[in-house]
Amino acid sequence: MAGRVKQMLTPKQARFADEYIVDLNATQAAIRAGYSSKRADATGYENLRKPEIAAALKERMDKRAERTQINADWMLKRLAQDATADLAEIYDPNGNLLPVGSWPMAWRTGLVAGIDTAHERDGTDDEGKPTFVTVRKVRLADRTKLLELIGKHIDVGAFKDRIEHSGKIGLESLIADGE
Template sequence: MALGEKRGRFVEEYLHDLNATQAAIRAGYSAKTAYSQGQRLLKDVEILAAISEAKAARSERTKIDADWLLRRLADEAEADVADLYDEQGSLRPVSEWPLIWRKGLVAGLDVEEIKSEGVTIGIIRKVKLSDRVKRLELIGKHVEVQAFREQVGHGNPDGSPLVTRIELVSPGDGDSEA
């Protein structure tokens, strides 16, 4: 399927950051109309097919797919912070940390030496962990847990309305006799 130069370029650019507006600009569409052009292009059947095909090819090349992602998220969610410390409770050197911790579970490491008269008398090490709850949310969105659903629908399974008629009754409009 031949998309043409500009539309083909849009597909390539869209795959960089999944931002249709920026992809349209980088593909050569006017910055003034890039938002609407990007949205229009994402509704085009040929563009969608090309994006889907390119994503599948990229997954094949990188060997990263939904199974890989879920395995990685599960490994990260189950990683034990105790693995970062030795038997005496001291932080291990980074080179001794399990690989899963070195690949993104630690969001930051701050090391501060405390000195007195030019002599180091102590070291403070602060380890900032990445957001583990976010990982659980991502896992929940990819499996049928339904724990992190964005929207909850209220309706009958057949699509019929829950309520078909509501009657308002004023006080005194009852069956009681005066």
């Protein structure tokens, strides 16, 4: 930094930064970092506004994104994949559910909100042991929420509240109302 000395964090501020990236909760991060729980909400807010702590948080979050390979691009690709997945991929040509292990990854890792099963004997596994679980009902994740998240991420404006006004509001109408 030309002309400026980089300000160091205190140990408590560094601990706050470490704790904040755990759950992005400034109040709880302040408490876990050792600040007073009585003022933790104010302290957390104040810490987030300090440039040196904000810079430390950005650095920690950038390192985490690099380490996990989860970033905004990854998130948007995943949301798009989930929002456009074809339900037919989990059924055979006769309309029967495929075994869960045969489902495409998108269905196994987020698109299914729940599975209702029935416990009944329906065959044997490779070792000759009886198998007892049959999927009876699949509850799907809320795709509208996926689309909303995509819209917010790319800021298409499709989910912004719109307020329309009609009528004449101007100096003339204000003067007329004041009479």
